[in-house]
Amino acid sequence: MPMEKTFNAAEAEARISKLWIDRKVGAAGANSVPGAEAFSIMIPPPNVTGSLHMGHAFNNTLQDVLIRWHRMQGHDTLWQVGTDHAGIATQMVVERELARDKSNATRREMGREAFLSKVWEWKEQSGGTIINQLKRLGASCDWDREAFTMSGNFPDAVTKVFVDMYNKGLIYRGKRLVNWDPHFETAISDLEVENIEVKGHMWHFKYILAGGETYEYIEKDAEGQVTLREKRNYISIATTRPETMLGDGAVAVHPSDGRYAPIVGKMVQLPLCDRLIPIITDEYPDPTFGSGAVKITGAHDFNDYQVAKRAGLPCYRLMDTQGRMRADGAPYEVAVARAREIAAGSPTNETEVDSLNLVPEKYRGRDRFEARKLVVADINAAGLAVTLLMKSYDEETGSEHLTLVPVVEDKPIMQPFGDRSKVVIEPMLTDQWFVDTAKIVGPALDAVRNGDTVIMPQSGERTYFHWLENIEPWCISRQLWWGHQIPVWYGLNLDVDNFTDDEGDNALDEVEILNILGDGGYVEREARSHCAADSAAVAEFFRDDLAPLPHPLNAARVVEVADRHAAVALLAQSLADYNLSQDPTHLTYPIWRDPDVLDTWFSSGLWPIGTLGWPDNTPELQKYFPTSTLITGADIIFFWVARMMMMQLAVVNEVPFKTVYLHGLVRDAKGKKMSKSLGNVIDPLDIINEFGADALRFANAAMASLGGTLKLDTQRIAGYRNFGTKLWNACRFAEMNGVWEGYSTAATPPKAAATANVWIIGETAKALAEVNESLAAYRFDTAADALYKFVWGKVCDWYVEFAKPLFDGEAAAETRATMAWVLDQSMILLHPIMPFITEELWSTTGTRAKLLVHTDWPTYGLDLVTPEADREMAFVTTLIDEVRSARAQVHVPVGLKIDLVAMTLSDEARAAWTRNENLIRRLARIETFEEGPAPKGSITLALDGAAFAIPLAGLIDIAEEKTRLQKTMDKLAKEIGGLTGRLNNPAFAASAPEEVVDEARANLEAREDESAKLRAALARLAEIG
RNA sequence: GGGCGGUUAGCUCAGCGGUAGAGCACUACGUUGACAUCGUAGUGGCCACUGGUUCGAUCCCAGUACCGCCCA
Incomplete structure (x- = not known):
């Protein structure tokens, strides 16, 4: 059945994709030759909730190009695929799904276990979306190895790493100020915060000096002239977040700020609160601001927080996990009384400070933004706002008044938002787990400095260094349920200092028990904690803790309970039972697990080793690790790349990958970030449906210049779809001419005698070299460009045309063989970028032993290039171009065949003419040819080594031909001028390399030769015109 | 404010020491043994600006202006 006129992408892609998957063409090691070198890529695991966007399409195209290229070369390839459990994102999706049906229980109502099973249920149903979309793109991953960060060996690997790092002191727990997401009620890392400029306000409040004190406030200008001098009983502060004033610990001024020098160390009354706070000095305040x-x-x-730490101020937490003003704890009067004691020097600790709720009753339980309004109103009402005299206009009476109004500046402020929740992030003082990144950053920096890992483009390296050299501790705990639960368990601290066994009976009576428990101190004491892989292992540690306790408490059974609450209850219950029964087996010691889960990036940071079966030393780990190349977005360098570097080096002391290729964000045709709100999102699946996956892939490759921005234009994609069609039709042309009859794949080019055939074989070798060189340098754009130019510009534009007359002559057989080979090579070389159409062509042409995906990548070299053939074809194509151009410029009707006269012909030019006369006549539409002088009224073509005339007496417009010649001569004159200038400059000959001088000289000679011919032509025209 | 990058044809971008290229768009024409998802010919550039290095700068260096991105 003859080929269709165009490639039916929609039909063929589905069929071919299935074929590849069924045949497992992407399986690890597929098509590898014995002893092949390994080439491995870890896919950046998309979120399991994700669907394919342009960034994925781009990123995975590049990975697939590399993988296919290496696989065809017989290398032992692995493209490891999988998805990331994406803690927050997935929990959010599932919660939202649940909320759709009001009859569903919420996450909190159903509890942790039930909710997690819902998440798994969701994952089984919908989690495969993006994987299927990758298949549509043509990605040739090893689908059987699909990994998931919450499945298989991954959780164990994550736990093991946590335990190891904990034991090495690389992970610690502490109360720190973290970014708190009030929507998800979890801490998030710095990187998950987006700072966005929003319209905000700056309020100015007066804090009145305690004890009725006053001072002279003096303001000076830059010259030291006093501009304001007044007696004040207050200090003015500015804030964009009035509600936080309830938790103020001090007012700070810069030590050099003379205005406040008289009152440093004094106390001010905190408005709306019954507390005094000191005025302190710190380098942080900017004296010129506000x-x-x-x-x-x-x-x-x-x-x-930093200022408070330096000054030893207590940090009073004002809000709950949802960003509401706290409503817990003791009544305000009680709490504030205690705060005053602390301020007066009463000893305290972090836990107590955190437990004190200093929010006055009025604001308790209010949302933070509501509280802000209330605080502002109350400050205004109390006359504590800084005010300004303003003119106001009474519309009824028409009179003007002067009134005092509070100063509220409109001011753009940078506000932190959660990248997932989009709510305002609240800095919050909470207990969290941290990776002590400073301790593991060294090897990650060294590895890039010494080239063990190369980051491309180099600017990425600089960004990497900059960030790692200034790295902050990494907050890895998240108050979520979906994720790797932290392998740390807590138990109550039952230590007693001076216990005596009153009876010496090795048993506890009620009095002794009460002695141990004291006044309930164990309830308040900081819990003991241990880290281990599982509860059985951790129980050992707790048994060690219990050992020094009085018998039989030291033999209590360690049992796991849900939380601290349950633990306290169970311990009490167990002691009561024992007291009644005096049966030691009734004694239990409850422990509970840390409810937090790990930051998703902690586990994806282990993706390279985790997917290869670590901690087992699997064959895959040995073969494919360290991986060859990581291709990922530059936006993820901190989140993922740097952390993988740190983690892999910390855990297995090896870099995770040898090369990192970073690319930019895919934007729309105008360079705008694609976003739902802008409505400029291009769905790659829409593109695939419209233009086919190959067109999208080719566009992606062509855009992938190192370090460039990626602006995606559908017109460009359409152009590459057309490119596929072009190749398709060349193959169809070949089919019509019997090129494929009896043809089977040939690795080496056929023996050819006709110059056109010799030439195109050489061009093919050049294309291969360029593609190899480009891909080795990760220059997908130059590879794509070289292929485009070769297939369209050489094969289709010229070679197919040359072949037409050759099919009728004596070179017909070798031309068929050459064309088959050249088109074969085009399919092979294009396959990594355009796998579908090439695979389809492969199967519809010739006899094939293997699928194209597993066909050998060619190895021939530039020795296939024949310089004589190149020169000859250059003469032929130039002559054809010149004739066509001249014809068009003097408006010779395209249908009209013309005569051609050769005025001068070098030996080489004559030989080239003779051997290719048929081609030239056909393509330049020439009727007769003869040698001789130029007839009157002809147009002239000047070539290197030849001059031609086209007699067109009566047909041409003399003036127009003069213009044409003059224009060409002007161009030549400009070139000649430049070249002469250079050559006449003695410094040029002296300093420039010899070959540059020679080239310039030869160039000048050729230009002058052409120019002379044109001058002669002009002279001839002058005779008749 | 700090870091990284950009400024080349109408648009989107390559090039990065020897006086500029592609695709798209545009104009004219449609002879052809595949292709109108096409062919042929053409229009279009003080390579942001100012200095410097060099025999020679779009390319290297310094500064200026404007525009991005990331981090405060």
Whole structure:
């Protein structure tokens, strides 16, 4: 059945994709030759909730190009595929699904276990979306190895790493100010926060000095001239977050700020609260900004937290996990009384400070933004707002008044938002787990410095260094349920200092039990904690803790309970039972597991080794690790690349990959970020449906210049779809001419005598060399460009045309063989970028032993290039171009065949003419040819080594031909001028390399030769015109 | 404010020491043994600006302006 006119992508891609998957063409090691070198790529695991967007399409195209290229070369390839459990994102999706049906229980109502089984249920049903979409793109991953960060050996690997790092002191727990997401009620890392400029306000409040004190406030200008001098009983502070003032610990001013020098160390009354706070000095306040005085709220601002730490101020937490003003704890009067004691020097600790709720009753339980409005209103009502005299206009009476209004500046402020939840992030003082990144960053920096891992483009390297050299501790705990639960268990601290066994009976009576438990101190004491792979292992540690306790408490059974609450209850129950029964087997010691889960990036940071079966030393780990290349977005360098480097080096002391290829974000044709709100999102699946996966892939490859921005234009994709059609039709042309009859794959080119055939074989070798070189340098764009130019510009534009007359002559057989080979090579070389259409062509042409995907990548070299053939074909194509151009410029009707006269012909040119006369006559549409002088009224073509005339007496417009010649001569004159100038400059000959000088000289000679011919032509025209 | 990058044809981008290229768009024409998802010919550029290095700068260096991105 003859080929269709165009490639039916929709039909063929589905069929071919299935074929590849059924045949497992992407299986690890498929098509590898014995002893082949390994080439492995870890896919950046997309979120299991994800669906394919342009970034994925781009990123995975590049990976697939490399993998296919290496696989065809017989290398032992692995493209490891899989998905990431994506803690927050997935939990969010499933919660939202549940919320769709109001009759469903919420996450909290159903509890942890039930919710997690819902998540798994969801994952089984919908988690495969993106994997299927990758298949549509033509990705040739090893689908049987699909991994998931919550399945298989992965959880064990993650736990093992946590335990190891904990034991090495690389992971610690601490109360720190972290970014808190009030929607998800979890801490998130710095990287998950987006700072966005929003319209905000700056309020100015007066904090009144305690004890009725006053001072002289003096403001000076830059010259030291006093501009304001007044007696004040307050200090003015500015804030964009009034509600946090309830937790202020001090007012800070810069030590050099003379305005406040008289009152440093004094106390001010905290408005709306019954507390006094000190005025302190710190380097942080900027004296030139606002009033120069800053309120310090240690528990709700990152800068303030640092100041508070330096000054030893207590940090009072004001909000609950949902960002509401706290409603827990003792009544305000009780709490504030205690706060005053602490301020007066009463000893305290972090836990107590955290438990104190200093939010006045009025604000308790209010949302933070509602509280803000209330605080502002109350400050205004109390006359504590800084005010300004303003002119106001009474519309009824038409009179003007002067009134005092509170100063509220409109001010753009940078506000932190959760990248998932989109709610305002609250700095919050909470207990979290951290990786002590400073301790593991060294090897990750060294590996890139010494080239063990190369980051491309190099600017990525600089970004990498910059970030790692200034790295902050990594908060890895998340208050979520979906994820790897932290392998740390807690138990109550039952230590007693001076226990005596009153009776010496090795048993506990009620009095002794009460002695141990004291006044309930174990309930308040910091719990003991241990880290281990599972509860059985951790129980050992707790038994060790119990050992020094009085018998039989030291033999209590360690049992796991849900939380601290349950533990306290169970311990009490167990002691009561024992007290009644005096049966030691009734004694239990409850422990509970840390409810937090790990940051998703902690586990994806282990993706390279985790997917290869670590901690087992699997054959895959030995073969494919360290992996060859990581291809990922530059936006993910901190989240993932740097962390994989740190983690792999910390865990297995090897770099995870040898090369990192970073690319930019895919944008729309105008360079705008694609976003749902802008409505400019291009869905790769729509593109695939419209233009086919190959067109999208080719566009992706062609856009992938190192370090460039990626603007995706559908017109360009359409162009590459056309490119596929072009190749398709060349093959169809070959089919019509019997090229494929009896043809089977040939690795080496046929013996050819006709110059056109010799030439195109050489061009093919050049294309191969360029593609190899480009791909080796990760220059997907130059590879794509070279292929485009070769297939369209050489094969289709010229070679197919040359072949037409050759099919009728004596070279017909070798031309068929050459064309088959050249088209074969085109399919092979294009296959990594355009796998579908090439695989389809492969199967519809010739006899094939293997699928194209497993066909050998060619190895021939540039020795196939024949310089004589190149020169000859250059003469032929130039002559044809010149004739066509001249014809068009003097408006010779395209249908009209013309005569051609050769005025001069070098030996080489004559030989080239003779051997290719048929081609030239046909393509330039020439009727007769003869040698001789130029007839009158002819147009002239000047070539290197030849001059031709086209007699067109009566047909041409003399003036127009003059213009044409003049234009060409002008162009030549410009070139000649430049070349002469250069050659006449003695410094040029002296300093420039010899070959450059020679080239310039030869160039000048050729240009002058052409110019002379044109001058002669002009002269001839002058005679008749 | 700090870091990284960009500024080349109408648009999107390559090139990065020897006086500029592609695709798209545009204009004219449609002879052809595959292809109108096409062919042929053409229009279009003080390579942001100012200095410097060099025999020679779009390319290297410094500065200026504007535009991005990331981090505060």
